[in-house]
Amino acid sequence: MSSPVLAVDFGTSNSAAALLQDGCVRRLRIEGEGETLPTAVFFPERGPMLIGEAATTALIEGEEGRFMRALKSVLGTPLLHESRLIGGKRRTLAEVITAFLAALRERAEAETGLTFQRVLSGRPVHFHSLDVARDAKAEADLRACYHDAGFSDVTFLPEPEAAAFASQGASGETGLIVDIGGGTSDFTLFRRGAAGAEVQASHGIRLGGTDFDHAISLALVMPEMGLGGELKRTLGEGRLPVPRAIYADLSTWALIPFLYTAEVRRQVADLLRHAVEPEKIGRLATVIRDELGHDIAFAVERGKIEANKGTGGAVDLGLVEPGLRIPVSVGQMTAALNAQREGLRAAMYETLMQAGTSPAQVDHVILVGGSSLMRMVRDEVQAVCPTARVSQAEAFTAVVDGLALASEARINA
Structure with missing residues (x-):
């Protein structure tokens, strides 16, 4: 029997983990009874690193130490490997991300009683817009962090494509995933066939x-x-x-x-x-x-x-x-937010152009990600695809659901 695959949505603001069990998605409780974990860390002046809600609570209560959030945004940049005094010792942000991922893995193992050496991780379509070399470096950085956190087998899947696999709809329809996260905006145009979502094009920008x-x-x-x-x-x-x-x-x-x-x-x-x-x-x-x-x-x-x-x-x-x-x-x-609105609209048009699809051919737009709850996102979606029906997926777990559904086939490919 092959070892289990942990699906991880490592987000700029929130993270989640799940696995496919008996053909069904099982979201893991990695923050108390919660299924999502704030992607935040706190290094007190004395004591171990805190993550998630505990990190935020320490900051709010005025505990002395160093709070850090949006760690994903430094992947692919020189800042990731600069050594700084954090929590009483010199560390790099790569080491901080590794520690966070290791803690997430430990919580997943404690929740399931399983040992995870394989991971299917979400990633934005582009960590860095219009910079191929930095984009590749960001994925390599994240892969190294996963390896250092104890995963021997690391595979990636673009986050909006994962969300497409988890979406529901009628066979034959054309759908557009609009995934607005904490640090990136990602888009996947797909058609729903007999075998599920068939990806036609994916695009992304560094905006969230x-x-x-x-x-x-x-x-x-x-x-x-x-x-x-x-x-x-x-x-x-x-x-x-x-x-x-x-x-x-x-x-x-x-x-x-x-x-x-x-x-x-x-x-x-x-x-x-x-x-x-x-x-x-x-x-x-x-x-x-x-x-x-x-x-x-x-x-x-x-x-x-x-x-x-x-x-x-x-x-x-x-x-x-x-x-x-x-x-x-x-x-x-x-x-x-005028410039951000224009960026979102342009990115949606670019996705449609890559797929050779007109706005009128889009039947269904699915909004994913915490920042998709912004009214301006829905406004821009309706401006670009005025005839499509628009629905809100599970904002914080649609991606990890899709990763879990894709995990066995993707990691064994």
């Missing part, structure tokens, strides 16, 4: 929920901390614009932990000395001093979710300054 958060933060939140402001010159007349780099990093989940250095604190202190609006730069100084970057990122995410309901929301920055709340209206969010 963390990019939505990044755009909203830069447009609405960072200006309240000095972005877009001016600095007085030390010598001479005239003014200089406030540099953008710190704000860009502060709005990027994966880069936030690397802002808490003596060098960045010196840079912010210099900005404060020359600020035309010192009260705003003072807020930035508070964020860096008290290491509140992730608190802001979570607040932006919550504000986005509230605004997505259609009644507007707010980013609560009371930790930075008592009573500070930044309203987020539907109109403001729409304006902030």
Whole structure:
């Protein structure tokens, strides 16, 4: 009897695991009773690494240590292999991802009583848009992390293709998977035949929920901390614009932990000395001093979710300054995400073009991934495929379901 295959959806924001058992998908409880695990880690100053909800709780409760999220986004980049002081010892982000995957494997084995040496992992169609070499490097990086986590046999399947295998519909129809995750947007055009989903084309771009958060933060939140402001010159007349780099990093989940250095604190202190609006730069100084970057990122995410309901929301920055709340209206969010909307629309058209299919030929669009819950995603889908019916799959588990269904045939191919 062949050894069991673990299906793993290693996501930017959430991860899941499943296996095919007696012909049926069995999702594994890898977070208490939950079937999804936040892709987050926390290294306390003392004690072992925490993952998932425990990592987030440690951050929220103010425990001293290093919180990290959106680890998948650094695959294929030099940052993955840079050694940094994390949790009291020097580590690379590759080692952090390996530790996360090893913990996920251990939880899956504890849940099932099985030993997993083979894994079928989801991957975006493209880790990095329009960069073939970096895309290949990202897959090689992730493969190495799986091997180091204890898997001897590692196979990959594009995430939207997995979701197509798990989708339901009538025979003969043409379907389009729109999978909007935390870090990438992926699309698969398929036709449903007698043997199931027959993939016609797949396409993907490096754009996801963390990019939505990044755009909203830069447009609405960072200006309240000095972005877009001016600095007085030390010598001479005239003014200089406030540099953008710190704000860009502060709005990027994966880069936030690397802002808490003596060098960045010196840079912010210099900005404060020359600020035309010192009260705003003072807020930035508070964020860096008290290491509140992730608190802001979570607040932006919550504000986005509230605004997505259609009644507007707010980013609560009371930790930075008592009573500070930044309203987020539907109109403001729409304006902030205009470039992202255009990117999604172009990517859907590109997928259809690759398949030689017109929008009118698409019968069914299936939305997958946590960020597919954004109203703008459905709006863009309906703009591109106005005659198709649109349905929402299981946002966080459709991919892992499809991976489990494909696992035996794919890994033995």
